[in-house]
Amino acid sequence: MKKKKGFFTALNEQKWSYIFIAPAVLLFLIFVVGPLIASFYWSFTEYNGIHPPKWVGLGNYKNIFFNDPRFWKSIRNTIFYTVGVIPPGVALSLMLAIAVDQQIRFKNFFRVIYFIPSVTSIIALSVIWKWLFAGEKYGLINYFLILTGLKPIDWLMSPTWTLPAIMIMSIWAGIGYNMILFLAGLQTIPTTVYEAADIDGANMLDKFWHITLPLLKPTMVFVVIMGFIASFQVFERIYIMTETEFGIGGVLDSALTVVAYLYDMGFRKFQMGYASALGYIVFIVIFAVTLINLKFIKSKVEY
Amino acid sequence: MDMTKSRKFQDIIVKTVIYVFLFLGAVSMAIPYIWMFVTSIKPIEEIQSYPPSFIVKHPTALPYQDLFTLIPMWRYIFNSIYVAGAVTVANIFFCSLAGYAFAKHRFWGRDKIFFVLLGSLMIPWQVNLISGFILMRKLGWLNSYNALIIPVMAGVFGVFLCRQFIMSIPDDLVDAAKIDGCSEFTIYRLVILPLIKPVLATLAIFTFLQQWNSFIWPLIVINSSSMRTLPLALAVLNGQFGTNFAMVMAGAVVATTPMLIVFLSFQKYFMKGIALTGLKG
Helix, strand or coil: CCCCCHHHHHHHHHHHHHHHHCCCCCCCHHHHHHHHHHHHCCCEEECCCCCEEEEEECHHHHHHHHCEEEEEHHHHHHHHHHHHHHHHHHHHHHHHHHHCEEEEEEHHHHHHHHHHHHHHHHHHHHHHHHCCCCCCCCCHHHHHHHHCCCCCCCHHHCCCCHHHHHHHHHHHHHHHHHHHHHHHHHHHCCHHHHHHHCCCCCHHHHHHHHHHHCCCHHHHHHHHHHHHHHHHCCHHHHHHHHHHEEEECCCCHHHCCCHHHHHHHHHHHHCHHHHHHHHCCCCCCCCHHCCCCCCCHHCCCHH | CHHHHHHHHHEEEEEEEEHHHHHHHHHHHHHHHHHHHHCCCCCCHHHHHHCCCCCCCCCCCHHHHHHHCCHHHHHHHHHHHHHHHHHHHHHHHHHHHHHHHHCCCCCCCCHHHHHHHHHHHHHHHHHCCCHHHHHHHHCCCCHHHHHHHHHHHHCCHHHHHHHHHHHCCCHHHHHHHCCCCCCCCHHHHHHHHHCCHHHHHHHHHHHHHHHHHCCHHHHHCCCHHHHHCCHHHHHHHEHHHHHHHHHHHHHHHHHHHHHHHHHHHHHHHHEEEEECCCCHH
């Protein structure tokens, strides 16, 4: 039975409700909604952050899409990065999750050690890997290359290798986190399904392809989408590993990603209207992907 | 009989492969950290000698001395602890308060407001990078703790997390307290807060971690040397003393170790929190 409340009791409770949500809502309005509207307006202006913004209509967007090779370079780099990081990262972390999920010793030790990069600041990881990738023979990675009979690579000074170097670090840094997500997904698969397959005489590969993989689909979709969003926003590692006095993004913009480009335009070249437009493009892409994600999550697999 | 024997044999092979795979992976996880530490206690001659070695012949504390004398490292450590601590405390309070109202109160616009808040999780931060910076400048908050703390005092995700958890608390508990004449704030403090400690622990850990490692926002709103947080200091160190690898690695050790200790002591909370929420560390 629902209680009927007097008008004043209701008003009193409502008053407290609004007081309770006020801090969160006010902070949200001031620091999220306000800036969102401002940058939407500025994306249609020429604005250097000092003089008043000058309305240019769709000028920024037109320039970005039709007249800006650096933008397209950054898009290409971002796609290359995403495609190069997600599939190997997902495959490795799934393998790790399945391996750790078996009846083995030191389970917890393995989980912990793979997860450590996820709690390390990406700045610290980037400076460590910058040192690992150091050129000539001083970098540890080049030393291993020499040991295996290969030639040392000038990783972070070569337009060919800068982005791949950063991608290698990203795969390394991300597998522990995805492994934990996959492990959680594996726990949702009932053991009875595997037992039934055992009775049918299924081997390990059969079980992987016909049970584990299909039933992990929701986790898989989540991991891939989150990976895509993170890749599309990649910035800090680019900043640390490619920063010189001339800017960020590596030799010949070889590692310039979309967000690095946004930062460069906004805070190095002070074209803040243009950078706002870039921000909205990132926004729209990520928003679209997130919506797709939500659709997928709603249509969970059934078994 | 033969079946079981071959099964057993197969099991042993599979297990061996798994152990080798996991062990090699673990080594590749550990090497960068070991290399960081080894480099941070190496004298220059050993860093430049070839082949590079994991054994340090003459360990030195010089890189750490440089770190604490050439730049105000203690100040950066303080800044990081202060900012991450303040943001964490604020989030625990404001998120649980709002989460409670959204979960248990009935008021006009409740679901609509909550839905809008939740929708904002889809907004990537880049879109507000420029306007956030301009807003901080207009408020006169550039180079201040205000800029680092106030905008992130009540994260939407925290509100969501608290609301979901509080919804599982039976209404009867809240109603009973009301009948006893408790004020709304007393109900929050004496009934709700004690019951949601686990979710607050998760929220605290992740908020602190996120703030401790936060980089982009500090990068754009902090300019003066004395206001830097550890990641920002490390980035500047990388730019200015980039060739002094020992010193940069010592900085990385200082920035990494506290979180590593926290993680190793509370690792169960971390893993559970991730599995529950899919939250990015």
